[in-house]
Amino acid sequence: MVACEEDQARLAKGESVSALDEAANSGLVDPSDAHRLDDNALSSWMTANVEGFRGPLNASKFRGGQSNPTYRIQSADGVYVLRRKPPGPLVAGAHAVDREARVQRALSQVGFPVARIHGYCADKSVIGSEFYVMQLVEGRIFWDATFPGVSREERPSYFNAMCDVIAQLHSVDPASIGLGDYGKPGSYFARQISRWTRQYQDDPEAGRDANMDHLVRDLPGMIPAGDEVSIVHGDFRCDNLIFHASEPRVIAVLDWELSTLGHPLADFAYHAMMYRMPPHIVAGLAGADLAALNIPGEAEYIDRYCRATGREVIADWQFYVAFNFFRLAAIMHGIAGRALRGTASSAQAIERGKAFPELTALAVRALEEPS
Structure with missing residues (x-):
């Protein structure tokens, strides 16, 4: 999610908000006809399936380009969040709201911080597509990785909280919470590199890049060597976390759309990539004075994750970082191609596509670092 300038400024300061409420793109709008919900049908379904629900209800859509449209549901008993598949023809396997609901419901069994899932509906006749209803979590979202609204003394505690939560996720045995079949186990890097290589090579209109060719090769x-499997979030960043209103504590992890079974070090390196990420691409710390901000350095952050997950060290760290820059570069390359063909859904698609060569250069730079 990307907030409007006013909301983004408020969120960067860490002001208390309702996540997926004021935090969502530019707040709320009346849904277009294509995205409008049948309030009566939805109210009937929630009455039958959501404990404690009392109608009537009013649905407003969060503005923005989320791939799964998200709504604020105001009812007589409180506020809920609804996420649905978008209407119309969809690519097979995409927009899997059932997976989002499933992983959050499963993780809640072991006390992992997620929004409570109130119900999932596979019946498309209710609102026109599958959907689920979850808790609206009150707290803070930080869109700036330097946490500017937090005191210098408290800032390390916020970074420790982020690190501890992703370590907690990777320490959960998928099979023990019914997620043993949540993805393909093993060979994660080989499959991912192959997938993103194909996307890059199959889209010559978006251009070629010497660094990307080097990475592909x-x-x-x-x-x-070796392999590991855990639940991975796929997009673990500070702006996908809800923090307690006044404490350095993560109370909910958002946006599980990319979650699957994968290699935990791929997931952690994607998160720790913030240390090398230019903030104009996505929430990052590149160029920030970490000592002045009292933010733990990359090596210290890695050490905390290792201690939390029972590792001595992470060998081949440069590979894990380079892989994630490569993956993100391939995604941006695809966005650039869609923008050129006029099929990109985001108004920022062209600008996002411009990040492609910068990301490939960062990937190659990581590989060139001494081990």
Whole structure:
């Protein structure tokens, strides 16, 4: 989610908000006809399936380009959040709101911080597509990775909280909470590199890049030996976390659309990539004075994750970082291609596509670092 300038400024300061409420793109709008809900049908379904629900209800859509349209549901008993598949023809396997609901419901069994899932509906006749209803979590979202609204003394505690939560996620046995079949186990890097290589090579209109060609050629032979499998979030960043209103504590992790079974070090390196990420691309710390801000450095952050997950060290760290810059570069390349063809859904697609060569350069730079 990307907030409007006013909301983004408020959120960067860490002001208390309702997540997926004022935090969502530019707040609320009346849904267009294509996205309008049948309030009566939805109210009937919630009465039958959501404990404690009392109608009538009023639905407003969060503005923005989320791939799964998200709504604020105001009812007589309180406020809920609804996420649905978008209407119309969809690519097979995309917009899997059932998976989002499933992983959050499963993780809640072991006390992992997620929004409570009130119900999932596979019956498309209710509102026109599958959907689920979840808790509206009150707290703070930080869109700036430097946490500017937090005191210098408290800032390390917020970073420790982020690190501890992703370590907690990777320590959960998927099979123990019914997620043993949540993805393909094993060979995660080989499959991912192959997938994103194909996307890059199959879209020549978006351009070619010498650094990307280098990564396509060399990354497959650099995959570290051994394998691990855990639940991975896929987009673990500070702006996908809800913090307690006044404490350095994560109370909910949002946006599970990319979650699957994968390699935990791929997921952690994506998160820790914030240390090298230019903030104009996505929430990042590149160029920030970490000492002045009292933010733990990359090495210290990695050490905390290792201690929380029972590791001594992370060998081949440069590969894990380079892989994630490569993956993100491939995604941006695809966005650039869709923008050129006029099929990109986001108004920022062209600007996002411009990040592609910058990301490939960062990937190659990571590989060139001494081990």
